[in-house]
Amino acid sequence: MNKKGLSFGSIVAIIGSILIALGVAWLIAQNWHQMPSPIKIIILLLATTGTYFAGTMLRINKYPGIGKALLVLGALLYTLSIFLIAQIFSTDATIQGTAWLLLIAWIGVFILSYIFQSSISLVVALIEFLVWIVIQFIAYSEAAKDLLSPGILAFYFLIVGILLYGLCLWHRAKKHDFAGLYQWWTVFYFLAFTYLLSFQLFLPMLWPKEAVVTTAPIILLFVLAISSIIVISSGVVLAINNNSAQRKELLGMMAIVIVLIALISLTALTSDKLGLCSEKRCFDNDNQEECESASEEKMCLWDDNRCDELSCWDLKEPSECETDERISCEWHEGRCEQIRCFDKKDKELCLSEQSCMWSERGCVKENCWAYISQDECEESKLSCKWERSSCREYDLCSDYNNKFEACKGEKECKWRTNDFNFGNDDVPIIVWTIWIIINIALIMIILTFIAYGTWLKLPKIINLAIIFFALDIVTRYIGFMMDLWGYTSLSIIFITGGSILLIGGWLIEKWRRKLIERTKQNTKG
Amino acid sequence: MEKETDRKNKTEYKRLIIGILVILVIAGGFIFYLSWPLLTGTTVILDTRPVDPFDPLRGQYMTINYEIGTVEFEGDIRQGDKIYVILKPDENNIWRLEKATLTKPQHGTFIRGTVTRVRGNSTNIKYGIEQFFFERDADVPTRDITVEAKVDSSGKARLVNLLQNGEPVQIEYKKARLTS
Numbered sequence: 001m002n003k004k005g006l007s008f009g010s011i012v013a014i015i016g017s018i019l020i021a022l023g024v025a026w027l028i029a030q031n032w033h034q035m036p037s038p039i040k041i042i043i044l045l046l047a048t049t050g051t052y053f054a055g056t057m058l059r060i061n062k063y064p065g066i067g068k069a070l071l072v073l074g075a076l077l078y079t080l081s082i083f084l085i086a087q088i089f090s091t092d093a094t095i096q097g098t099a100w101l102l103l104i105a106w107i108g109v110f111i112l113s114y115i116f117q118s119s120i121s122l123v124v125a126l127i128e129f130l131v132w133i134v135i136q137f138i139a140y141s142e143a144a145k146d147l148l149s150p151g152i153l154a155f156y157f158l159i160v161g162i163l164l165y166g167l168c169l170w171h172r173a174k175k176h177d178f179a180g181l182y183q184w185w186t187v188f189y190f191l192a193f194t195y196l197l198s199f200q201l202f203l204p205m206l207w208p209k210e211a212v213v214t215t216a217p218i219i220l221l222f223v224l225a226i227s228s229i230i231v232i233s234s235g236v237v238l239a240i241n242n243n244s245a246q247r248k249e250l251l252g253m254m255a256i257v258i259v260l261i262a263l264i265s266l267t268a269l270t271s272d273k274l275g276l277c278s279e280k281r282c283f284d285n286d287n288q289e290e291c292e293s294a295s296e297e298k299m300c301l302w303d304d305n306r307c308d309e310l311s312c313w314d315l316k317e318p319s320e321c322e323t324d325e326r327i328s329c330e331w332h333e334g335r336c337e338q339i340r341c342f343d344k345k346d347k348e349l350c351l352s353e354q355s356c357m358w359s360e361r362g363c364v365k366e367n368c369w370a371y372i373s374q375d376e377c378e379e380s381k382l383s384c385k386w387e388r389s390s391c392r393e394y395d396l397c398s399d400y401n402n403k404f405e406a407c408k409g410e411k412e413c414k415w416r417t418n419d420f421n422f423g424n425d426d427v428p429i430i431v432w433t434i435w436i437i438i439n440i441a442l443i444m445i446i447l448t449f450i451a452y453g454t455w456l457k458l459p460k461i462i463n464l465a466i467i468f469f470a471l472d473i474v475t476r477y478i479g480f481m482m483d484l485w486g487y488t489s490l491s492i493i494f495i496t497g498g499s500i501l502l503i504g505g506w507l508i509e510k511w512r513r514k515l516i517e518r519t520k521q522n523t524k525g
Numbered sequence: 526m527e528k529e530t531d532r533k534n535k536t537e538y539k540r541l542i543i544g545i546l547v548i549l550v551i552a553g554g555f556i557f558y559l560s561w562p563l564l565t566g567t568t569v570i571l572d573t574r575p576v577d578p579f580d581p582l583r584g585q586y587m588t589i590n591y592e593i594g595t596v597e598f599e600g601d602i603r604q605g606d607k608i609y610v611i612l613k614p615d616e617n618n619i620w621r622l623e624k625a626t627l628t629k630p631q632h633g634t635f636i637r638g639t640v641t642r643v644r645g646n647s648t649n650i651k652y653g654i655e656q657f658f659f660e661r662d663a664d665v666p667t668r669d670i671t672v673e674a675k676v677d678s679s680g681k682a683r684l685v686n687l688l689q690n691g692e693p694v695q696i697e698y699k700k701a702r703l704t705s
């Protein structure tokens with residue numbers, strides 16, 4: 001094979017060209033703000049089209065590697081150009097505005113990847129597509145000014161997986177170069193999706209009770225669903241007609257999709273099982289009636305269409321500032337401020353203020369942390385609780401953690417679906433059960449894809465599935481470590497877990513090599 | 526062999542031409558859509574509430590709050606609704622709220638916005654021109670600012686310039702360095 005090498009002169013010339021390009025880029029950057037908008041746009045378009053031009057020329061002139069890299073650069077420059085053009089016109093900088101830009105970006109990169117037959121550009125397009133879906137969902141949440149069920153996002157992702165598989169079947173039937181890429185991405189996608197679903201902390205978050213459903217995300221769900229049904233149906237028909245995929249494979253994928261639909265739906269059973277119950281603050285009251293009926297201790301005031309806590313700054317006269325019994329304030333330099341306990345160096349003076357207390361650090365604002373003995377802590381007029389050798393603020397509503405109905409029944413309490421709950425001993429059985437089911441499903445799906453890769457003699461698929469297998473083991477190990485923390489010594493956890501990982505890692509590697517070897521032998525045979 | 530190479534090269538050239546056309550069509554269409562109010566719209570000067578200088582993570586822009594960003598509206602209105610604010614210039618040529626309506630007016634100069642929050646009769650509205658982008662290391666004045674914008678016949682607005690005391694703001698840029 002004739003391989004063109006680069007002469008010394010060519011290398012020097014290339015370095016020179018790169019330096020010129022850098023110099024021009026620096027000149028443009030320095031003077032960007034002075035350039036009129038049309039010039040900026042022309043520069044952006046020239047840079048993008050110029051990169052594609054260079055990439056194509058290099059491919060023609062037998063530098064496919066560099067040519068490929070430039071085509072990807074072109075795709076990225078196209079995306080950046082869309083955003084920079086939007087900046088030039090000072091368009092909407094909200095999340096919805098960003099979502100629109102990403103939509104234009106991924107559609108363009110997707111089309112260009114097919115025109116230029118660039119598989120890496122297609123990967124860029126797929127990533128941008130996934131980012132767009134997430135950003136669009138967040139935009140819907142922002143527009144609703146309320147929580148949307150992340151379960152809808154989970155269904156978006158599932159539908160995208162079906163779409164990917166449909167595209168895989170299409171391309172395999174047409175013997176297109178992108179078939180392998182879609183196949184790999186479909187497997188990666190389903191594995192990543194199931195892996196994320198296997199985290200216990202996500203389960204109650206998918207269908208929180210307090211979530212709302214609005215029209216726009218449902219419409220997007222339908223559009224995605226219809227698109228994926230069309231693509232998968234036509235893909236299946238093509239695959240069967242061309243014998244590019246066997247019925248076994250199609251049924252296997254269908255089974256995986258059904259399992260995932262069932263798992264996402266099953267997580268709805270956890271929606272009110274795990275959450276934090278905490279005391280309502282004034283701003284949690286949405287209307288005047290609720291605000292004014294809040295307990296006196298909270299000192300909520302309805303003003304300017306919102307419920308705020310009374311503060312010293314609300315008291316405009318010295319007389320009301322110093323005599324208001326609800327709040328401890330003092331008139332200082334023409335305004336009403338909270339009493340500064342630290343300024344009171346004398347113990348008697350300190351104790352004469354309602355909101356101050358005398359501690360070893362002097363006069364401090366009364367708070368639970370200042371109490372150093374259990375008796376003082378439990379006798380204080382604040383809501384304090386002695387726990388783990390220290391006095392902490394005690395939220396009465398916390399008795400209703402993980403008890404949705406009871407929490408909602410308390411007027412002064414609010415429910416928040418738990419989004420981070422390390423070391424919570426009260427995880428309900430139902431959450432554990434569903435979590436175990438999902439993890440079993442994950443292992444089964446991983447094994448299915450290993451079998452799939454072995455059957456079709458695809459080492460890449462086997463490697464991918466085994467990576468997820470290893471990842472799953474490491475993740476569960478870290479999870480068990482966190483759960484066992486405090487119950488046994490750290491050294492035992494590390495030694496036991498580390499040994500399991502060591503042996504497991506060796507066994508997994510041995511198993512992986514055996515599968516790959518078998519695949520290669522079958523291919524040669 | 527040579528014919529095969531020629532054929533492949535021709536295909537590559539065709540792809541390049543089509544690809545460049547696609548880029549120009551998409552980008553061109555996008556630019557045309559963004560420019561439409563600037564090409565066909567009426568110029569309005571809008572008063573701003575205290576401008577909120579913001580050092581963002583995403584691009585360099587400042588958030589602008591407009592006087593017409595909060596209007597009193599009596600009627601059934603919800604977050605997400607489209608609202609049309611009819612504008613009228615005052616003696617200083619600052620365009621102020623004359624009336625707000627949920628239906629598109631048949632005449633007059635008006636700007637279209639989206640309701641972002643409703644509190645009693647007080648309605649917060651976004652018009653899509655609440656951000657002004659500028660380059661890094663720029664010193665942008667924030668006092669006595671008005672905004673020159675163009676609104677087209679459908680009420681869509683596009684920001685043209687920031688004005689200070691009626692004149693385009695002078696943005697001071699710090700000198701760029703190799704390490705910046």
